[in-house]
Amino acid sequence: xxHLALFAxxxxxxxLAPVVLGGHGLSVMTLTLTxxxxxxxxxxxxxxxxxxxxxxxxxxxxGAYTTAIMSRDLGTGVWINLPAGIIIAGLFGLxxxxxxxxxxxxxxxxxxxxxxxxxxxxxxxxxxxxGGQNGILVPGxxxxxxxxxxxxxxxxxxxxxxxxxxxxxxxxxxxxxLVHSRLGRxxxxxxxxxxxxxxxxxxxxxxxxxxxxxSAAFAGAAGALNAxxxxxxxxxxxTIFISSIILAIMILGGKGTFLGPIVGAxxxxxxxxxxxxxxxxxxxxxxxxxxxxxxxxPGGIMxxxxxxxxxxx
Amino acid sequence: xxxxxxxxxxxxxVGSSYVLVAVGLTLxxxxxxxxNFAHGEFYMLGGFAGIGLxxxxxxxxxxxLLGVVAFAALLGFLAEQILNRQVKDKDPxxxxxxxxxxxxxxxxxxxxxxxxxxxxxxxxxxxxxxEIGPVYLPLQRALIPVAMIVLxxxxxxxxRYTWVGMSxxxxxxxxxxxxxxxxxxxxxxxVTFMTGAVFAGVAGFLMSSVFMVHPLIGNMIVLKAFTVVIxxxxxxxxxxxxxxxxxxxxxxxxxxxxxxxLRDIVGFLMxxxxxxxxxxxxxxxxxxxx
Amino acid sequence: MTETETxxxxxxxxxxxxxxxxxxxxxxxxxxxTVGQGEIVGLIGPNGSGKSTMVNLLTGELAPDKGTIRxxxxxxxxxxxxxxxxxxxxxxxxxLRMFTSMSVEDNMLTATHIHMxxxxxxxxxxxxxxxAEEDEVRARARDLLAMFELEQFAGRPVxxxxxGQQRMVELxxxxxxxxxxxxxxxxxxxxxxxxxxxxxxxxxxMRDEFGIxxxxxxxxxxxxRELCDRVVVLDSGxxxxxxxxxxxxxxxxxxxxxxxxxxxxxxxx
Numbered sequence: 001x002x003h004l005a006l007f008a009x010x011x012x013x014x015x016l017a018p019v020v021l022g023g024h025g026l027s028v029m030t031l032t033l034t035x036x037x038x039x040x041x042x043x044x045x046x047x048x049x050x051x052x053x054x055x056x057x058x059x060x061x062x063g064a065y066t067t068a069i070m071s072r073d074l075g076t077g078v079w080i081n082l083p084a085g086i087i088i089a090g091l092f093g094l095x096x097x098x099x100x101x102x103x104x105x106x107x108x109x110x111x112x113x114x115x116x117x118x119x120x121x122x123x124x125x126x127x128x129x130x131g132g133q134n135g136i137l138v139p140g141x142x143x144x145x146x147x148x149x150x151x152x153x154x155x156x157x158x159x160x161x162x163x164x165x166x167x168x169x170x171x172x173x174x175x176x177x178l179v180h181s182r183l184g185r186x187x188x189x190x191x192x193x194x195x196x197x198x199x200x201x202x203x204x205x206x207x208x209x210x211x212x213x214x215s216a217a218f219a220g221a222a223g224a225l226n227a228x229x230x231x232x233x234x235x236x237x238x239t240i241f242i243s244s245i246i247l248a249i250m251i252l253g254g255k256g257t258f259l260g261p262i263v264g265a266x267x268x269x270x271x272x273x274x275x276x277x278x279x280x281x282x283x284x285x286x287x288x289x290x291x292x293x294x295x296x297x298p299g300g301i302m303x304x305x306x307x308x309x310x311x312x313x
Numbered sequence: 314x315x316x317x318x319x320x321x322x323x324x325x326x327v328g329s330s331y332v333l334v335a336v337g338l339t340l341x342x343x344x345x346x347x348x349n350f351a352h353g354e355f356y357m358l359g360g361f362a363g364i365g366l367x368x369x370x371x372x373x374x375x376x377x378l379l380g381v382v383a384f385a386a387l388l389g390f391l392a393e394q395i396l397n398r399q400v401k402d403k404d405p406x407x408x409x410x411x412x413x414x415x416x417x418x419x420x421x422x423x424x425x426x427x428x429x430x431x432x433x434x435x436x437x438x439x440x441x442x443x444e445i446g447p448v449y450l451p452l453q454r455a456l457i458p459v460a461m462i463v464l465x466x467x468x469x470x471x472x473r474y475t476w477v478g479m480s481x482x483x484x485x486x487x488x489x490x491x492x493x494x495x496x497x498x499x500x501x502x503x504v505t506f507m508t509g510a511v512f513a514g515v516a517g518f519l520m521s522s523v524f525m526v527h528p529l530i531g532n533m534i535v536l537k538a539f540t541v542v543i544x545x546x547x548x549x550x551x552x553x554x555x556x557x558x559x560x561x562x563x564x565x566x567x568x569x570x571x572x573x574x575l576r577d578i579v580g581f582l583m584x585x586x587x588x589x590x591x592x593x594x595x596x597x598x599x600x601x602x603x
Numbered sequence: 604m605t606e607t608e609t610x611x612x613x614x615x616x617x618x619x620x621x622x623x624x625x626x627x628x629x630x631x632x633x634x635x636x637t638v639g640q641g642e643i644v645g646l647i648g649p650n651g652s653g654k655s656t657m658v659n660l661l662t663g664e665l666a667p668d669k670g671t672i673r674x675x676x677x678x679x680x681x682x683x684x685x686x687x688x689x690x691x692x693x694x695x696x697x698x699l700r701m702f703t704s705m706s707v708e709d710n711m712l713t714a715t716h717i718h719m720x721x722x723x724x725x726x727x728x729x730x731x732x733x734x735a736e737e738d739e740v741r742a743r744a745r746d747l748l749a750m751f752e753l754e755q756f757a758g759r760p761v762x763x764x765x766x767g768q769q770r771m772v773e774l775x776x777x778x779x780x781x782x783x784x785x786x787x788x789x790x791x792x793x794x795x796x797x798x799x800x801x802x803x804x805x806x807x808x809m810r811d812e813f814g815i816x817x818x819x820x821x822x823x824x825x826x827x828r829e830l831c832d833r834v835v836v837l838d839s840g841x842x843x844x845x846x847x848x849x850x851x852x853x854x855x856x857x858x859x860x861x862x863x864x865x866x867x868x869x870x871x872x
Contacts, residue, residue, distance in 0.1 A: 052406045106348045109409045110539050114581040125574040181726040189713045192702040201688035201717035283421040290414030294407050
């Protein structure tokens with residue numbers, strides 16, 4: 001109950017952001033929440049289930065292109081495109097999960113890098129379908145309603161921010177339930193000791209696949225919505241660098257902890273976006289941070305928090 | 314048929330550069346257990362250093378080459394200092410993450426210092442034609458397979474017959490025993506990284522006459538090299554040599570007969586198939602994949 | 604034999620003619636092992652005699668080259684390890700294995716997933732039915748932890764416990780999964796003598812109170828003598844003796860396998 005109250009208070013506080021923040025601040029916050037959904041999703045497969053993935057940006061892109069292509073070719077709206085983005089990204093997650101059943105560690109990391117690159121190259125080169133390097137323009141969400149009851153108009157920056165906030169809130173709740181369900185315990189079991197997990201009756205095949213699907217589905221949701229916010233889907237938003245940013249967020253925050261990627265998303269989006277004239281050093285900053293964190297603080301910020309707590313106890 | 318031979322020759326040229334990059338990658342993995350994602354940056358920086366020395370400073374090619382070797386060796390040394398810290402007892406993917414971080418740093422440093430403009434090395438050698446039957450190559454390109462054979466051959470002899478080589482192989486097979494037998498592990502690690510970086514740097518310099526060099530080129534190169542390493546079997550130098558040439562040829566043929574768009578994708582498809590079908594690599598010995 | 608008699612005497616585990624080779628070496632060569640309902644069977648033999656291979660064949664980590672394994676009347680020869688666990692085969696490991704990032708209680712709970720009746724969806728949605736089931740399982744886990752004198756550690760990280768205590772968690776976890784058969788792979792290894800006495804008592808209780816049949820791989824002959832109804836002796840992958848522990852330990856072939864001519868003969872081969 002305490003958790004729930006804190007969570008509700010945090011969301012309520014964040015909902016007030018448009019009151020205080022201007023245009024730039026609000027776009028940064030929207031980006032923060034998008035990164036949050038991506039990192040929370042990545043954490044399911046990489047943090048909890050221990051299956052490393054460099055491909056989160058690929059699933060992000062698959063979600064975005066689902067929105068873009070379906071809007072263009074089928075004229076569908078957000079309430080069709082968003083679930084479609086989640087499902088299609090989830091299916092691709094299943095595809096990436098299959099090699100994960102055969103290879104581990106280094107090899108799995110390389111396979112996910114290859115997957116990420118193939119998706120990117122496809123987006124760039126399949127010009128007829130994806131619009132190539134220029135991408136596809138996406139219409140706004142516009143006037144819409146939830147089940148025909150609650151009507152609203154999504155046009156302003158504020159309303160896109162609120163929509164993203166709603167997605168982030170849902171994502172956090174879903175992730176919480178996943179991690180604290182039987183499935184979450186099985187993910188951790190597979191990460192800790194696969195042989196033992198099998199010996200106690202865990203079907204490690206479906207467990208791993210479910211983690212890949214869940215993780216990809218989160219990214220698909222973020223992508224499907226982000227295409228609306230950005231009004232475009234273009235391949236350069238889905239490169240391996242974006243994957244590395246999401247990875248940095250998860251690792252700096254603390255992989256395999258619930259709060260880690262959430263904390264990481266705020267720190268690693270807001271700081272680089274506030275660099276102003278130094279923003280061209282942004283990627284340099286991410287790279288250095290990735291090296292320093294993994295070398296000196298592999299457990300991330302949450303590890304510091306835990307250490308401080310045990311010292312007090 | 315003539316055209317086919319020309320494609321084959323082009324494939325061998327590009328494949329030779331893959332071999333040079335992949336050999337270092339496979340050595341670093343085989344001996345130190347590190348997956349060095351920053352390896353493509355040795356290639357990129359080798360290319361830029363070479364262009365700088367040869368065209369900006371106007372040094373003779375052979376002097377430029379020596380300069381590239383020295384520069385790459387220094388890079389390898391520095392990379393070892395950064396990356397070889399966290400391998401022991403920790404998550405094996407940590408080295409991927411930190412080397413990936415290093416790659417991002419080097420790429421963006423290059424972007425800031427050199428700028429995004431692609432560069433090509435033009436020398437007098439590119440004017441000298443080499444004709445073997447129906448196949449035509451500028452001398453500068455024809456030198457790439459030659460350099461590859463010389464370097465990989467030298468490495469092979471080094472690994473086989475010298476004390477350094479024996480320590481390296483001992484480390485690859487039994488790190489703990491090697492340590493007990495008095496092999497200076499840290500020195501082995503430095504030598505391995507420097508060798509790998511020099512090979513990749515030389516490849517970058519030689520290839521700068523074939524493909525444009527730009528700050529982000531390392532990404533694609535390192536993925537190609539990983540492809541080669543996986544196809545050839547992790548840790549196997551001869552496997553990397555065979556697989557590198559094969560990848561170059563397959564790419565050249567794909568691009569010629571199936572379309573240029575598929576060129577970069579075909580290698581990844583091969584990787585996925587190989588990992589699923591022969592987890593130890595086509596040419597590799599059996600190895601635990603974890 | 605009447606119908607009831609066959610049912611009563613039908614073994615829980617019945618492995619027949621098991622062969623397993625590694626390259627040119629035959630690690631297990633035509634071995635039969637049966638464990639009857641409520642029986643404690645010892646599997647002993649010198650190092651390298653094929654005991655561990657046999658365990659891995661029974662749990663499904665390895666597949667036999669020849670032979671069949673029947674469990675509770677079903678052929679399970681090609682069945683995956685996790686399915687065998689679900690059918691009711693629990694195991695402990697010679698080299699202790701734990702979910703190292705979990706608490707003692709969570710380590711226990713992973714073993715109960717196989718018996719949870721509520722669907723995954725209700726677990727995800729945290730429905731009252733799923734919560735009630737989880738509470739019930741937790742209560743059972745606590746009871747078992749109490750039996751193994753671990754209740755005060757329930758919330759602790761499992762790695763904070765001593766090796767001996769972790770061994771007990773392993774046993775409690777196995778019992779909690781409600782198996783018909785428990786394969787214990789050297790449970791006394793590394794235990795101090797007073798703890799070995801406790802272990803013996805606990806294994807007896809597993810059989811008497813929980814009706815679990817047990818296959819015990821053990822080097823400590825005191826444990827074997829006090830617990831086992833029957834002992835199977837392996838040497839170089841072959842079954843060389845079977846019977847009551849007291850008879851078997853005095854069997855010349857067994858003595859030879861452990862200390863005598865066996866060594867010299869194998870050295871010559």
